[in-house]
Amino acid sequence: MALVDARGLSCPQPVLLALGEMKKLGTGSLEILVDTDTSVENVTRAAESQGWNVKDVRPEGVGYRMIVEKA
Amino acid sequence: MRFPTDENVIVGLERADDAGVYRVSEELALIQTVDFFTPVVDDPYAFGQIAAANALSDVYAMGGVPKTAMNLVAFPVREMDLAVLRAILQGGIDKLREAEVVLIGGHSVEDKELKYGLSVTGFVHPRRVLTKKNLRPGDRLVLTKPLGTGIVNTAIKAGLAAPGLVERVTRTMAELNRRAAEQLGRFRVHACTDVTGFGLLGHLAEMVAGSGASVRLAARAVPVFPEALDFARMGLIPAGAHRNREFREAMVEFGEGVPRDMQDVLFDPQTSGGLLISLPAEEVEPLCGRIRDQGGTAQEIGEVTADPGERIRVA
Numbered sequence: 001m002a003l004v005d006a007r008g009l010s011c012p013q014p015v016l017l018a019l020g021e022m023k024k025l026g027t028g029s030l031e032i033l034v035d036t037d038t039s040v041e042n043v044t045r046a047a048e049s050q051g052w053n054v055k056d057v058r059p060e061g062v063g064y065r066m067i068v069e070k071a
Numbered sequence: 072m073r074f075p076t077d078e079n080v081i082v083g084l085e086r087a088d089d090a091g092v093y094r095v096s097e098e099l100a101l102i103q104t105v106d107f108f109t110p111v112v113d114d115p116y117a118f119g120q121i122a123a124a125n126a127l128s129d130v131y132a133m134g135g136v137p138k139t140a141m142n143l144v145a146f147p148v149r150e151m152d153l154a155v156l157r158a159i160l161q162g163g164i165d166k167l168r169e170a171e172v173v174l175i176g177g178h179s180v181e182d183k184e185l186k187y188g189l190s191v192t193g194f195v196h197p198r199r200v201l202t203k204k205n206l207r208p209g210d211r212l213v214l215t216k217p218l219g220t221g222i223v224n225t226a227i228k229a230g231l232a233a234p235g236l237v238e239r240v241t242r243t244m245a246e247l248n249r250r251a252a253e254q255l256g257r258f259r260v261h262a263c264t265d266v267t268g269f270g271l272l273g274h275l276a277e278m279v280a281g282s283g284a285s286v287r288l289a290a291r292a293v294p295v296f297p298e299a300l301d302f303a304r305m306g307l308i309p310a311g312a313h314r315n316r317e318f319r320e321a322m323v324e325f326g327e328g329v330p331r332d333m334q335d336v337l338f339d340p341q342t343s344g345g346l347l348i349s350l351p352a353e354e355v356e357p358l359c360g361r362i363r364d365q366g367g368t369a370q371e372i373g374e375v376t377a378d379p380g381e382r383i384r385v386a
Contacts, residue, residue, distance in 0.1 A: 012229040015306045038310040045306035045331070 035063030089129040104129035107188020119162020120245040125343035130193035131252035132265040134201035137193040142177030145186035201263040206282040208377035215251040216345025219299025226302040250367040266344030288373035303332040311340035326386040
């Protein structure tokens with residue numbers, strides 16, 4: 001699965017990286033690593049705005065692993 | 072913590088209002104405030120203007136007239152060109168001149184990170200002080216600047232804001248709240264604050280808490296930068312907006328018709344935002360008309376209700 005590691009980056013960088021990768025993939029699954037609640041909220045909005053669904057958000061280390069999908 | 076105080080303190084630290092107020096005589100009270108921050112825009116001259124407009128705003132929000140100011144500067148003198156500092160200070164001075172406020176001092180320190188702001192002193196009649204704490208059922212709420220500057224600033228950082236938008240938002244942040252403030256004395260204003268870091272709903276929550284009343288807000292009536300809604304949908308939202316929501320969401324009920332992007336804008340932290348004014352319903356149109364005649368923005372956005380639950384209902 002494609003992966004964006006946005007840990008250690010502050011707003012709006014995680015959103016920009018995630019949007020860039022979603023655009024490149026077009027459809028499919030994407031894993032995104034973030035380390036703040038703000039990034040989870042913002043990446044969720046970014047994904048939904050492009051028609052991707054947030055399938056899973058789970059705590060990992062000090063942050064979160066998000067999985068987004070688009071059929 | 073207990074703070075030193077005396078019988079002439081009209082508004083002190085315990086009240087956590089926009090500024091402190093101290094009675095000098097039966098006719099005169101001093102309003103004192105200080106605010107400084109790191110740059111919110113790239114243009115140093117505009118940053119100076121915005122910082123000054125922001126510092127002056129606390130005096131306007133208390134119903135006062137700003138008179139004197141002092142600069143506060145933290146500057147990385149070894150790494151940054153002094154021309155940057157000169158431009159910032161010029162922006163501040165020009166804004167003070169527009170507000171007819173004199174600069175009578177200041178202090179600077181060397182710092183790794185640039186910061187600028189001002190301490191401002193103003194005058195008010197001791198019986199005409201406006202605070203956050205006097206909402207009355209039946210009052211209407213008026214807002215005097217559009218929301219969304221925090222979100223747009225995030226979009227600017229992302230390189231996604233068009234130059235025209237940057238210019239509009241910068242002009243709004245640099246705009247003095249003077250035009251609105253000068254009209255307040257003509258009306259029976261019950262409460263007033265300015266909208267800054269806690270966002271509209273955060274500052275409204277401060278007014279509602281302890282008031283024994285509730286508020287109904289009409290989301291569609293709230294003036295916003297339309298682009299801020301688009302950027303919110305894309306997730307270009309500052310961390311402060313999420314923190315503001317977390318802090319106050321227990322007080323707030325959103326109707327089904329209020330989309331998430333609008334909710335985000337209502338919690339968006341503002342830099343040098345507008346005044347939020349509570350006054351009797353029949354005085355809304357005359358006040359808004361006068362502010363608009365002066366070229367300002369003024370919009371009725373909601374009302375105070377008798378529900379003692381201290382809720383904010385957004386529809």
